[in-house]
Amino acid sequence: MINILVLGAGTMGRTHIRAYQRMSNVKVVGIVDVNKPTVEGVAKELYFNRFEDALESLGEIHVVDICLPTYLHKEFAIKAATSKAHIICEKPLASTLEDAGEIISICEENKVKLFVGHVVRFFSEYSQAKKLVDQKLFGDIKYVRTFRNSSFPIAWNDWYSNYQYSGGLLLDLLIHDIDFLCWCFGEVESVNANNIRKMEYKDVQHISVELNFKNGVNAQVAGSWSENKFRTNFEIQGEAGYLVFDSTKEQPLNLQVKRGTSMKLIANQEEIKNIESPYFTQLNHYVDCIINNHTPIMTPQEAYQSMKIAFAAIKSFEIGDTVYLEEKYH
Known part of the structure; x- marks a missing residue:
């Protein structure tokens, strides 16, 4: 089972959560959002205001899915990578080329996989x-x-x-x-x-x-x-x-x-x-790449x-x- 922590429960975060809820090999173990919104199928105790609180409370997290505003991607990609979690990040990878390069480098240094959501x-x-x-x-x-x-x-x-x-x-x-x-x-x-x-x-x-x-x-x-x-x-x-x-x-x-x-x-x-949602198809592909170590259709270098x-x-x-x-x- 792949434990996924979703950062951001806006339109895209909710879309990703709905896709994960259809997968038998994935479990959304937490949601980080400053507003603590209600998402169907997610228990209230799984909401957190801070990424650090989620890490402390949830135990093993295999994947962090970043559905935050673009300018926050770098900050939380670094936090996720240094915690040794694989990363799925909504496009664009970052708000500057320099930040995008840093995200790619920090993931390579920590030997975690990075997937970018060019759906x-x-x-x-x-x-x-x-x-x-x-x-x-x-x-x-x-x-x-x-x-x-x-x-x-x-x-x-x-x-x-x-x-x-x-x-x-x-x-x-x-x-x-x-x-x-x-x-x-x-x-x-x-x-x-x-x-x-x-x-x-x-x-x-x-x-x-x-x-x-x-x-x-x-x-x-x-x-x-x-x-x-x-x-x-x-x-x-x-x-x-x-x-x-x-x-x-x-x-x-x-x-x-x-x-x-x-x-x-x-x-x-x-x-x-x-008949499948392209978001489901995309995320299911990335989960498969994590489980089976496959090369993704979309690489971080292409996103860059x-x-x-x-x-x-x-x-x-x-x-x-x-x-x-x-x-x-x-």
Whole structure:
């Protein structure tokens, strides 16, 4: 049995707890949250205001799941790692590259596993797109477009409004698509970004980012905090066909590949339907990696690299010019 301590019982913390409650090999042994909220299925005596109190009271903790605001990740990752607990940490890994590097190093030094919650890799449409890209059904891919939109996130202490804490739209929301594209197409060579609304606008932000990959793929990543309804889409264009996803459609995923002079639909949503929550799939995968010492789909180094690209994009719209990426994290 894997004993898990969850830090933070907001929206994401509750989502993780519900997933763990469905697993036969996992037990949520405690929740740390300053507000001590009520979570269904968790006894009141398992709530703690302080991480140290939980450690003292609970005995053996195998995993600490960090679902706290981004700027608190480093502090509690260090505490968890030095207590020899494996770590599952919500994305982004940290609020600065320096902090992300320190988290990775402290976990390596203490020989504990670190998993980062980039859940988009576990959405069926995105994982299927990755498989289709790897199968080279499109021929040479030259252009990709992604879009992600939601309302401005409301959370404890309004911490999303402080961009030093949250990283704003790029680090918090668009990093999903940055990670997905890097998963599919590898290393980014250069970044060019346009921030349509300046950072001082608290509740609305629109950003467009151009990513140029070393393999020749050009990607346009756009998104905003501007609408009440969450929606996301992508389009992958190749010489031999294209793949389109639109979360607002009844059949969201559409793949067409050339056969002679015509285009033929060869995949749709019904063929890849995944009845499981991607959060359950993700966390179940990480638990399996802990138990069986498997390599995770998402590595800490990849999480670091996605952060690096997001910060390069922030720098790009600040200076109004292209930013070139240096070599990967080692």
